[in-house]
Amino acid sequence: MRAQNERLVLTILRRHGPMAKADLARSTGLSAQTVSVIMRKLEDEGLLAKGEPVRGRVGQPSVPMRLAEEGAFFAGLKIGRRSADLVLTDFLGHVRARARITYAYPTPDATVRFARESFGQLAAQLSPAQRDRIGGLGVAMPFQLWDWAVSLGLDPLKMSDWQSRDICAELADDLALPVFMQNDASAACGAELVFGSSDRSPDFLYFYIGYFAGGGVVLDNQLFTGRTGNAGALGSMPVPQPGGGTVQLIDMASLCVLERTMSEDGHDTACLWEPPAAWEVPTDLLEDWVTRAGAGLAHAVASAICVLDLPEVRIDGWIPHPVRAGLVAAASEALARMDLSGVVPPRVLPGSVGPDARVLGAASLPLSDRFLIE
Numbered sequence: 275m276r277a278q279n280e281r282l283v284l285t286i287l288r289r290h291g292p293m294a295k296a297d298l299a300r301s302t303g304l305s306a307q308t309v310s311v312i313m314r315k316l317e318d319e320g321l322l323a324k325g326e327p328v329r330g331r332v333g334q335p336s337v338p339m340r341l342a343e344e345g346a347f348f349a350g351l352k353i354g355r356r357s358a359d360l361v362l363t364d365f366l367g368h369v370r371a372r373a374r375i376t377y378a379y380p381t382p383d384a385t386v387r388f389a390r391e392s393f394g395q396l397a398a399q400l401s402p403a404q405r406d407r408i409g410g411l412g413v414a415m416p417f418q419l420w421d422w423a424v425s426l427g428l429d430p431l432k433m434s435d436w437q438s439r440d441i442c443a444e445l446a447d448d449l450a451l452p453v454f455m456q457n458d459a460s461a462a463c464g465a466e467l468v469f470g471s472s473d474r475s476p477d478f479l480y481f482y483i484g485y486f487a488g489g490g491v492v493l494d495n496q497l498f499t500g501r502t503g504n505a506g507a508l509g510s511m512p513v514p515q516p517g518g519g520t521v522q523l524i525d526m527a528s529l530c531v532l533e534r535t536m537s538e539d540g541h542d543t544a545c546l547w548e549p550p551a552a553w554e555v556p557t558d559l560l561e562d563w564v565t566r567a568g569a570g571l572a573h574a575v576a577s578a579i580c581v582l583d584l585p586e587v588r589i590d591g592w593i594p595h596p597v598r599a600g601l602v603a604a605a606s607e608a609l610a611r612m613d614l615s616g617v618v619p620p621r622v623l624p625g626s627v628g629p630d631a632r633v634l635g636a637a638s639l640p641l642s643d644r645f646l647i648e
Contacts, residue, residue, distance in 0.1 A: 276312075279304060281647045283312050284321065284341070288646070289472060289495075292325045292338035313339055320407075321345035321365070321645075341365050346645070347400065347408045349451075350637030351389050352458060353380055353415035355426060355485040355530075356547040358388055361630070362396040362408075363637045367469040369630065371396040376547050379426050380419065382439040389441075390448050410452040410640025413442055414461035414632045416486075417504060425486075425530070454639035457499075459488025460506060461635030462627075464497050466588055468638040468646070471626035475586040479578050479620070481508060481571060482631055483591030483601070487527040491582065513573040516566065526570030527601075529592065532563045550594040550629050564597065568604020575609060579617050590625025592632075598624050 279302070286301050287293060293301070299309045316322040317339070325338040345365040352359045357376040361369045373392035377384065389411075397405050416422065423433040446453040456464065462482035466474070481489040489508035491498045499505050509524040525531065533543045536559060545554045575587050589602050606622045627634060 278647065279308065280312055280316060281645060283309065283316065285646045287322075287339065287341055288468070291472065292340035294336035294338050296336065298339075319345075343368065344404060344407070346641070347404060348637040348640050349393060349396070349408065349411040350633045350635070350639075351411060351413045351445075352461075352633035352636055353385055353413065353419070354458065354632070355379065355416070355422060358385055359630075359633045360389055360392045360396065361633050361637060362400070363634065365641075367465075367634060367638070367641075369634075371399050376544075379423070379428055379433060380436075381433070382435050382441055386441055386444050386448070389445055393449055408451065409644055410454065411445060411449060412461070412636035412639030413445070413453060413455040414458040414636035414639075415455065416459075417457050422486075452640060452643075454643060456635070456639055457488075457503060458482075458484070458632045458635075459509070460490045460497060460499055460503070461639070462488075462590065462631035463490025463492065463506065463635070464638050464642070465627045465631040465635035466590065466625055467492055467495065467497055468642060469627055469634055470588075474588070474626070475584075477582075477584050478586040478588055479508075479575065479582070479584050480506070480625070481527075481574075481587070481589045481591070482625075483527060483529065483567070483589070483593055484632070485528060485530050485592075486524045487567075487571075487591075488524075491578075491584075493582075508574055508578070511574045511577060513570045523570050523574050527567035531567075532559070535559055535563065550592060550597075553594055553597075560597065561600075564600045564604050568601050569608045571601065571605040572608035572612065575605065575620065575622070576612055576614060579614075579620055583618070585618070585620050587620050587622045588625045589622065590627060590629075590631050592629045595624075595628070 282302050295309050299306045322339045323342040325340050327337050343364045343366050348363050350361050359374045361372045363369055375388050420433045420436040423430040442453045442455050459482050463480040476495045478492050487509045490506035511523045512520045513523050515521045533546055536543045545552055602622055602624050
């Protein structure tokens, strides 16, 4: 019970920011004495720090408590179809160090080698005391990665090794840390939940636009992953395509669609897998992709809200902020043209984490396991 109450205090402070003891007692339903004991213990452990006293009220000034940035550190590994990223974050989710590789396709050997070597390099940037506070590694990757070989234009044998390898167990042995894994799109949704804007709804639909479009569902401030961990597989949702017929959302709103269009038009596509600020995409091709992707997203939203009465939709991705704003606008406009009689249209908003959502979501896995309540 004591550990649960400590997690409750840390969860509320993460969600709402610095709070005084009296406010925490009201929010948790715990007694002021219990909250005082918990806060003192967490401060002694280096997980909480005092803020500046708030004066101007009757009585003693209140002292808000906040999460201590260096209270704990976590590593996050994102394994994508074209690139892998490893980050080291502090207790607030700030990236302290990062490493990145790009490739034609991922292999288990290269991925494990990259993670092992890069983790050592990133951890070496911390002091010995800080390294002792690294709480684990989270891995965000597509489930059944080997099934995507054909979509990447590869011989299936080149990615078949993923079926027989448990890279989480390998990395746990190599790094002597607990390792957690989650679907990459669900992890991105988790980053929005743990590190995202505090003014978001407790219930929302989430899209992440990467090589393939994916997403997640949050209900009552909890990531809903379903029986097999694949709930919120929004990329597989059927949507109408221009000219008739239906396709999956991944065939309209994914970056692989933009990559294919650019390649067919004779443009270099390597920029798409570099940090989004470096994008160099012809304006006409980009605008056409945004319009089509926005229409696909709108149809996916319309289908989802008929099943789950969600008030809010968040769209994020490995895309520049102006492109994200364009997708939000295109999806909103397409949704407004639909007949949604019988349901309440949700607000369509940009995500608040950005391109790093998948890798930050990975880093949030050990954080959530150790310090937050569900």
